[in-house]
Amino acid sequence: SSMPNNRRAIKKSAKLDNVCYDIRGPILRAAVEMEEQGHKIIKLNIGNPAPFGFEAPQEIINDVAINLPNAIGYSDSKGIFQARKAVFQYYQQKGLFNVDVNDIYIGNGVSELIVMAMQGLLDNGDEMLVPMPDYPLWTAAVNLSGGQAIHYKCDEQNGWYPDIADIESKITANTRGIVVINPNNPTGAVYPRHILEQIVQIARKHDLIIFADEIYDKIIYDDIEHIPLCTLASDVLCMTFNGLSKSYRIAGFRSGWMMVSGDKSRAKDYIEGLDMLACMRLCANVQAQYAIQTALGGYQTINDLVKPGGRLYEQRNIAWEMLNEIPGVSCVKPQGALYCFPRLDPAIYPIEDDEEFMLNFLRAEKVLLVQGTGFNWPTPDHFRVVFLPAEGELREAIKRLDRYLASLR
Ligand code: PLP
Numbered sequence: 001s002s003m004p005n006n007r008r009a010i011k012k013s014a015k016l017d018n019v020c021y022d023i024r025g026p027i028l029r030a031a032v033e034m035e036e037q038g039h040k041i042i043k044l045n046i047g048n049p050a051p052f053g054f055e056a057p058q059e060i061i062n063d064v065a066i067n068l069p070n071a072i073g074y075s076d077s078k079g080i081f082q083a084r085k086a087v088f089q090y091y092q093q094k095g096l097f098n099v100d101v102n103d104i105y106i107g108n109g110v111s112e113l114i115v116m117a118m119q120g121l122l123d124n125g126d127e128m129l130v131p132m133p134d135y136p137l138w139t140a141a142v143n144l145s146g147g148q149a150i151h152y153k154c155d156e157q158n159g160w161y162p163d164i165a166d167i168e169s170k171i172t173a174n175t176r177g178i179v180v181i182n183p184n185n186p187t188g189a190v191y192p193r194h195i196l197e198q199i200v201q202i203a204r205k206h207d208l209i210i211f212a213d214e215i216y217d218k219i220i221y222d223d224i225e226h227i228p229l230c231t232l233a234s235d236v237l238c239m240t241f242n243g244l245s246k247s248y249r250i251a252g253f254r255s256g257w258m259m260v261s262g263d264k265s266r267a268k269d270y271i272e273g274l275d276m277l278a279c280m281r282l283c284a285n286v287q288a289q290y291a292i293q294t295a296l297g298g299y300q301t302i303n304d305l306v307k308p309g310g311r312l313y314e315q316r317n318i319a320w321e322m323l324n325e326i327p328g329v330s331c332v333k334p335q336g337a338l339y340c341f342p343r344l345d346p347a348i349y350p351i352e353d354d355e356e357f358m359l360n361f362l363r364a365e366k367v368l369l370v371q372g373t374g375f376n377w378p379t380p381d382h383f384r385v386v387f388l389p390a391e392g393e394l395r396e397a398i399k400r401l402d403r404y405l406a407s408l409r
Helices: 026-036 058-066 081-093 109-119 137-144 164-169 193-206 264-280 286-297 302-306 311-325 354-365 391-408
Strands: 104-107 127-132 148-155 175-181 209-213 238-243 256-261 383-386
Touching (some): 081 104, 081 286, 104 109, 109 238, 109 256, 127 137, 137 148, 148 164, 164 193, 175 193, 256 264, 311 391, 354 391
Parallel strands (some): 175 209
Antiparallel strands (some): 104 256
């Protein structure tokens, strides 16, 4: 042919060498292929409420629609005033007083802001403490930014709470900050005050920035209180992340925020960097910003879903109970969020490669789950179940898992 043979393969950048996001990785591609071949797959893999029949509050949709003509142009890089004011008042009501609208950045979901916060902070070799298991975007964003994610243990034997001694043991001169995901994805743990206070104490002692991902702060079961970390950390720099994707079931709008609080005086330079990154992407989707004030100020429909008799509460119970009934499977009861993170007893299921295990299960039973190593869990003995499907589908999926695991015993 006429193709010159001196053309180089087009490679991805080396920055991506240590970046991984398995939730939408090879297993999802395999599931999509199977769907294209006509198979029906039960998907328990992504925390996206809308496809499972969860409706968004109508007033949010109405306000976004009504404001569409006002959302034609770019907004301020940090976001429209009314949205940032609503966020700031939300935290005022929770007892945080040293913030104002300028401390709030609206983003295209929390995802964009996580990447921005890491890009703005980390130099090559900087270390960030990230939980294991984690929501893997945190590890990916740290590594993409040239930093190194250092994983601290969350202790399954202790309700999946962060292991404080393990955190302390992993701090070095290069540690810049600590990521805390509460309520947690994938474990469903909601951290009590004494754990949060110890984390703040460590941050204080070692001069670390706290990154608090609290996107599930309203998805709490069993009358447990969610304590925003920023309210305990007035003397350390604290970055709080939250948004509308989960609590208001509008993940597709891409609407979230990041708030800087605590010891801001020391962080002028970092904040300048964040402002610059916010400007470089011009602004978040303006239309979706109109959802924020309405969402935070309105009737909190999520409360009806998480109380006894509510759909999420009941599905949490069903998933947790059915998983624990399978021989060799044990699961800590999730107290928040949308996930179970059960353990497979390695003595009964000697799995060596959990991605392959999930792929085989998908092919055999047409159910899509995500393997634990996809959440930076170090051993191939866990997986995550999204309990968003309605009762019938959820029961069917876990029944198929039971059947598949029985064939391995
Ligand atoms: N943080 C956690 C812990 C999550 O589970 C998710 C989504 O699953 C996100 C952040 C990203 O949310 P979004 O970009 O939709 O705001």
